[in-house]
Amino acid sequence: MAKKEESVKLLGFWISPFSRRVEMALKLKGVPYEYLEEDLPKKSTLLLELNPIHKKVPVLVHNDKILSESHVILEYIDQTWSNNPILPQDPYEKAMARFWAKFVDEQILPVGFMSLVKAEKGIDAAIEEIQGLITFLEKEITGKDFFGGKRIGFLDMVAGSMIPFCLARAWECMRIDMIPEETFPELNRWINKLSEVEIVRECIPPKAKHIERMNKIIERVKSS
Template sequence: MAEEVMLIGAKGSPFTRRVETALKMKGVQYEFMEEDVSNKSPLLLKYNPVHKKIPVLLHNGKPICESLVIIEYIDETWKGTPILPEDPYERAKARFWAKFMDDKCLQPLWKSCSSQGEEQEKAKEEACELLKILDNELKDKKFFGGDTIGLADIAANFISHWFLIIQEVTGVEVSTKDKYPKLYEWIDEFVNCSIIKENLHPKEELVAVFRGRLQAATATK
């Protein structure tokens, strides 16, 4: 019996791209359904009634939600390139850094470029401290998990691509190669890995998206 795998997401979303990366690392064939996040479909609301957010993975009709949870599910369900290490301690560390990306890094990084005045200065200060922590964690490693791409690297995809574009669009400089050399070495290794490179959202499209979001945010202030 053929497996049915569908991913409900948005191509410009780093969270959707995380799941696509995991599926491609495992060589899983899947159907992609593009979701309009400003006009949520009945399908999305049906399969993620709690958070009403993308991405959602449907595996033989069963929904799995939240990108990091989905990645672990993919890793446990399909053989092939491992995403989490076998060693329990190393697995715990991978989960720790993946959670760190979501819980600690995402909001300050976004606010460091999108907010204004005192709020922006505070966010920039916080973002710089967080990037310093990540730079230090990479001091003797190629990737967060060691020699190969793993859960924490996939979780950090926002830093490797989206955040650099946001900085360019806003003209705000938070992250530079001089300040975070190991982080930038990681970015170079990560985005030039074949699976990641093929899976990056086109820069020009993200530029247009972020310009629109920033204009909308400014208009409401």
């Protein structure tokens, strides 16, 4: 088990859900860390040195170990600091948590943002496609407090950093109620419970500042 006096640094960006989920994990584990804010889309010399392959945040530096990619970092944190487990112990449940986390980042994110902003097939078709994907998560969370069970875990951090505090604010900018409570009651219940967790609240970007930035990103994507 790692000692608290060991050096832990996190390179992140305040608006990045990938950075925010790593901070959630560190806070849940009670790991002291130094946060280094990147000024993206500019890339610091340090970021390029530590992550020359992807050139993006988050990057975790634990003593002399350098890790990138949020899913990899979350698993490393969970295995290095054994208190407050993030991933399930059961092999099948662990595999499914990884599966749904990839589903969020690789399917819901690109469709939920880029496809919606571009809306090449029309806005209604884009909304229908996104809601179809979100329905899978609605079924997955039904009957549970959190995806991780009675407490937040790996999938809660991945989906929680992405959907209610990133994509939902982009949808708000576009005046779209993507996850209405009458259609997604279980997901909305989960979002409300997630918002009550202290370590989650500490990692949520300020809403007004976040929406202002999302508006600029949306306009830039539309004009590209």
